[in-house]
Structures are given as structure tokens and as C-alpha cells.
Amino acid sequence: MKWEGQRESDNVEDRRDAAPRRGGGLGGGRGIGLGGIVVALLASWAFGINPMTVLGLLDGGGLPAPQVEDSQPGAKPQDEGGRFVSTVLADTEDVWSAYFAQRQQQYAAPTLVLFRGSTPTACGQGEAAMGPFYCPGDRKVYIDLSFYQTLRDRLGAPGDFAQAYVIAHEVGHHLQNLLGISERMDRARGKVSEREYNALSVRLELQADCLSGVWAHHSQRGKGWLEAGDIEEALNAASKIGDDALQQQSQGRVVPDSFTHGSSAQRMRWFKRGLEAGDLGACDTFKAAQL
Numbered sequence: 168m169k170w171e172g173q174r175e176s177d178n179v180e181d182r183r184d185a186a187p188r189r190g191g192g193l194g195g196g197r198g199i200g201l202g203g204i205v206v207a208l209l210a211s212w213a214f215g216i217n218p219m220t221v222l223g224l225l226d227g228g229g230l231p232a233p234q235v236e237d238s239q240p241g242a243k244p245q246d247e248g249g250r251f252v253s254t255v256l257a258d259t260e261d262v263w264s265a266y267f268a269q270r271q272q273q274y275a276a277p278t279l280v281l282f283r284g285s286t287p288t289a290c291g292q293g294e295a296a297m298g299p300f301y302c303p304g305d306r307k308v309y310i311d312l313s314f315y316q317t318l319r320d321r322l323g324a325p326g327d328f329a330q331a332y333v334i335a336h337e338v339g340h341h342l343q344n345l346l347g348i349s350e351r352m353d354r355a356r357g358k359v360s361e362r363e364y365n366a367l368s369v370r371l372e373l374q375a376d377c378l379s380g381v382w383a384h385h386s387q388r389g390k391g392w393l394e395a396g397d398i399e400e401a402l403n404a405a406s407k408i409g410d411d412a413l414q415q416q417s418q419g420r421v422v423p424d425s426f427t428h429g430s431s432a433q434r435m436r437w438f439k440r441g442l443e444a445g446d447l448g449a450c451d452t453f454k455a456a457q458l
Contacts, residue, residue, distance in 0.1 A: 168327045169392040176257035180307070181244050182282045248312045249281055255331045256308075259338045262385045266447075277341040278307045279334070299333050301340035303349050308337040318404065326400030328393065332379055332438075333404075339378035343371065348453075370452040372428040373437040376405065377450035380441025388445075398442070405434040433458050 243253055260276045267274040280286065285294045289304030295311035302309065310333070318333070319325040343349045352371055356364060383401070387393045428434065437458075440449055452458065 168331065168394060168397050169390075170251060170254045170327065170331075173254045173390070173392070174257045174261075175243050175250060175253040176260060176276075176279065177243070178256065178260070178276055178278045179243060179249070179253045180278055180280045181249065182280060182286055183249075185282075185286075244281060248315070251327065251330070252279060252281070252310065252312070252334055255334045256338070258386050258390065259335060259382055261389065262382050263338070263342065265389075266385065275306070275345060277301070277338060278305075280307050280309045282309060282311055283313075284311065299337055301337045301344070303340075303344040306341060306344065308334065308341065310334075310337075322404075324400070324404035326397070326403075328397035329400040329404040332383075332401040335379035335382045336375050338382070339375035342378055342447075343375065348374070367453075369429045369433075369458065370455075373433055373458060374450050374452040376429075376434050377437040377441035377452065378447070380438040380443075381445055381447060381450065382441075383438075384442050384445035401438060402435050405431065405438050429458065 244250060256279045260274070264274045264276070280288075282293065283295070285292055286309065287293070288302045288307065288309060290302040293300065293302070293309045295313060298314050298317075299308065299310040301307070314333070315330050318329060340349070348371070352367060355367055359367070379401075383393075383398070429437070437450070437452065444450075
């Protein structure tokens with residue numbers, strides 16, 4: 168992926184040198200047992216889902232936003248990892264701004280927060296163990312860059328485009344927030360069974376996979392910066408973080424009713440669908456008869 172020398176985003180907030188601070192915690196009056204946290208973190212580890220949603224922190228209006236003294240967006244990171252994600256974020260801004268403009272709409276870009284260990288968010292305390300996530304409460308994507316080592320070494324998904332896919336997927340959740348899809352999901356909480364909600368969550372995550380494919384389609388058409396093997400890196404990442412693959416790895420068996428992201432085959436299929444179509448209309452997983 169020929170990313171060096173490309174535009175870097177101004178919407179980056181680098182908290183990596185800030186002293187660790189605690190925000191609102193995982194509270195909200197809800198007790199979560201260790202088993203529930205382990206399951207939630209395993210799900211969010213797959214880099215697709217908002218871990219706050221997994222932990223049930225967004226229902227009932229969510230937590231009040233903690234007071235966070237943010238560093239100013241625009242102070243661009245100077246290290247290679249920070250510059251890489253800033254460059255990918257900038258390209259999502261270019262792609263989605265142009266896409267929305269063609270439809271006489273304006274795209275409100277998210278902010279990307281770099282942190283180490285933990286950081287307060289409008290959705291509760293963010294932890295590195297959760298993997299990258301998007302918080303709709305403050306419209307920010309959060310990432311501890313140590314996740315990329317996990318992606319490479321523990322999940323078996325190396326490559327810079329696999330890493331770009333992480334960012335594009337989280338920006339896909341931002342699009343879902345802007346389009347009101349995430350809000351409809353939150354309203355469904357408590358009105359359907361756990362099994363039914365898991366099924367809805369799968370459709371939400373597969374849609375974000377599809378949206379990341381749409382981004383890749385337009386990104387390559389605009390910049391031509393993908394190299395041989397880059398698409399395969401993203402597909403490999405999708406296969407490694409399917410619910411079936413993660414469950415088999417962690418517990419030695421697969422429980423489809425507990426899926427929250429989709430199987431490896433489904434995640435690859437929907438990324439490819441967005442990549443080939445290059446249109447949001449191809450990503451309506453909620454109306455799809457078969458995933």
C-alpha cells in the first residue's frame with residue numbers, strides 16, 4: 168500500500184503521552200461479571216464492533232460523557248504508526264466527502280483518537296484490550312496501535328492494508344451513526360431476545376464490513392495506491408476475525424446463536440460485495456435474505 172506522501176488528516180487526537188485517567192468507568196449501575204467481560208472483550212477484539220455496545224453501555228440513553236481534556240486535533244503524529252492511520256483516515260474523509268457531495272449531502276468526519284492502555288470516552292472507559300472501537304456518543308474512533316501487533320502475531324493477519332481495513336471498518340460504524348442505523352439498533356435493545364439482538368448485531372457488523380469495501384473501491388479508483396496482495400490482506404483479516412474462527416480458537420467449539428459479527432465467510436463476502444459494487448446501496452444487510 169503506497170501510503171507515504173499522501174495527505175494526513177487534521178482530525179487526529181493524540182493522547183498517547185497523556186497520563187492515564189479514569190472516566191465514567193464501566194458503571195451506569197450495571198454489574199458485569201468476569202465471564203461477561205471476557206466474552207465482550209473477545210467480541211470487540213475482532214476489531215469490528217463497538218465494545219461499549221457489547222457490554223450494554225449504550226442502552227437507556229448511555230453514560231454521561233466524562234470530562235476529557237483533549238489534545239487539539241491538527242497536531243499530527245510524527246511516528247510511522249500514527250502517520251499511517253492519519254493517512255488512512257484522511258482518505259476515508261476524501262472518499263466519503265465526495266460520495267456524500269454527489270448526493271447533495273455533507274459528510275461530518277469523525278475524529279480518530281490515539282491512546283495507550285486506557286482513555287475516557289463518551290461511552291465509558293476505553294481499554295486497549297477492547298481493540299479499536301467507535302463511540303457514537305462523541306463520534307470518535309479509538310485505537311491503541313498495539314492492536315496491530317495483536318492483529319499480526321495472534322490473529323495471523325499481517326499487512327498494512329489489513330490495518331487500513333481496521334480504520335475503514337470503524338469509520339463504517341460512524342457512517343451507520345450518521346445515517347441513524349446505530350440508533351435504531353439501540354432502540355431494539357430490550358425489545359427483542361438476546362438471540363434476535365445478536366442476529367441484528369451480525370447484520371450491523373457485516374454492513375460495516377461492506378462499507379469498508381465501498382471505501383476501498385473508491386480509494387483505489389482515486390489514488391491507485393493498493394499493491395499486489397493488499398486486497399488479500401483485508402480478506403485474510405476478515406477470515407481471521409469471524410465469530411466462528413474466534414470461538415474455535417478460544418473455546419474449541421462454535422455457537423452460531425451467539426455470533427455478534429458474522430462468520431469468516433460472511434465477513435469476507437460482504438467486504439467483497441462493497442469492494443465490487445462501490446455503492447452504499449449494496450450494503451443493506453438488514454434487508455438481505457441471506458448473509
